[in-house]
Amino acid sequence: AYPQAGGFKFDWPEYPAYHFDSLFFDFNPHAARFAAPIGLDFEALRRGTQELIDAIASGRIRETRIDASSLQGFRDSLCGAFPVVRDLLAVRAAIVEDYAAFLREAVDEASGGTKKLFLQCFPPPLNIATGFDLAGAGAQADKVGVKLYTMHWPMIEADMLAALTDRAGLAPQAVVRAFSRILALAPDTPRTPEDIRYPEPHEPHPCASADLTAKMRAARAELPTGTGLCGITHGYGPLDDVLRRFRAVAEGTEGAVHVNRYCYLSDEKLAAIGALSAETQVQPAPA
Numbered sequence: 001a002y003p004q005a006g007g008f009k010f011d012w013p014e015y016p017a018y019h020f021d022s023l024f025f026d027f028n029p030h031a032a033r034f035a036a037p038i039g040l041d042f043e044a045l046r047r048g049t050q051e052l053i054d055a056i057a058s059g060r061i062r063e064t065r066i067d068a069s070s071l072q073g074f075r076d077s078l079c080g081a082f083p084v085v086r087d088l089l090a091v092r093a094a095i096v097e098d099y100a101a102f103l104r105e106a107v108d109e110a111s112g113g114t115k116k117l118f119l120q121c122f123p124p125p126l127n128i129a130t131g132f133d134l135a136g137a138g139a140q141a142d143k144v145g146v147k148l149y150t151m152h153w154p155m156i157e158a159d160m161l162a163a164l165t166d167r168a169g170l171a172p173q174a175v176v177r178a179f180s181r182i183l184a185l186a187p188d189t190p191r192t193p194e195d196i197r198y199p200e201p202h203e204p205h206p207c208a209s210a211d212l213t214a215k216m217r218a219a220r221a222e223l224p225t226g227t228g229l230c231g232i233t234h235g236y237g238p239l240d241d242v243l244r245r246f247r248a249v250a251e252g253t254e255g256a257v258h259v260n261r262y263c264y265l266s267d268e269k270l271a272a273i274g275a276l277s278a279e280t281q282v283q284p285a286p287a
Contacts, residue, residue, distance in 0.1 A: 042091075089131070118145060148212060
């Protein structure tokens with residue numbers, strides 16, 4: 001119907017990470033078939049996941065030694081204490097990769113192989129939790145866009161903070177610091193739970209430029225050869241902060257940036273982004 005289109009962009013080819021409870025999906029009957037091919041018992045996985053949820057809700061998880069000083073330490077210690085986490089992540093990745101392959105097949109079939117496929121995912125390391133394996137699901141796409149919706153990041157932190165403090169009785173300050181060290185959504189500086197909120201349009205976003213660049217470089221390192229990469233940013237926030245984030249993303253993607261969010265854009269912002277694009281030779285990403 002639209003022969004001028006070069007390809008198709010699909011949003012949410014993964015399990016969104018906006019809410020703490022979403023980390024424990026997916027146990028609907030349609031998901032069961034993905035366990036056996038990777039050597040897992042679906043019912044045992046369900047029971048193990050429920051035991052983890054119960055350990056959090058009862059506060060028993062406070063008795064477990066979890067390394068919160070770094071991403072690798074956290075992942076290794078959490079999976080060591082609760083091996084079901086590794087299995088749950090594996091099943092989620094299998095489901096998401098299967099869905100990405102379905103999208104690839106559908107686009108190829110409908111277009112006779114003439115249209116490209118653009119998939120989007122949460123930034124590292126959140127993509128691990130969402131099931132979007134950059135090497136596996138990413139191989140199905142011509143280009144992968146990493147969503148750097150930095151105004152949403154405090155929302156994610158706030159929801160997970162509330163869950164871990166209310167249910168598990170963990171100390172808020174310790175959880176906040178662990179978030180910074182593990183997720184790198186905000187710098188590792190003193191913060192209170194009240195500081196973690198959706199930024200107003202005139203407020204800069206609490207994310208470090210170096211972390212934005214590092215997330216894009218981490219994604220590039222995981223994607224297979226032949227799959228393109230771009231960062232997906234937006235126009236939220238004051239002009240200086242919009243340009244700061246734009247530069248940081250461009251640095252991590254060799255200039256491939258897609259401006260996805262139209263809200264809070266202005267003639268001033270568009271002119272500044274245009275000038276910056278010319279200055280840094282930013283490459284256009286597919287629409």
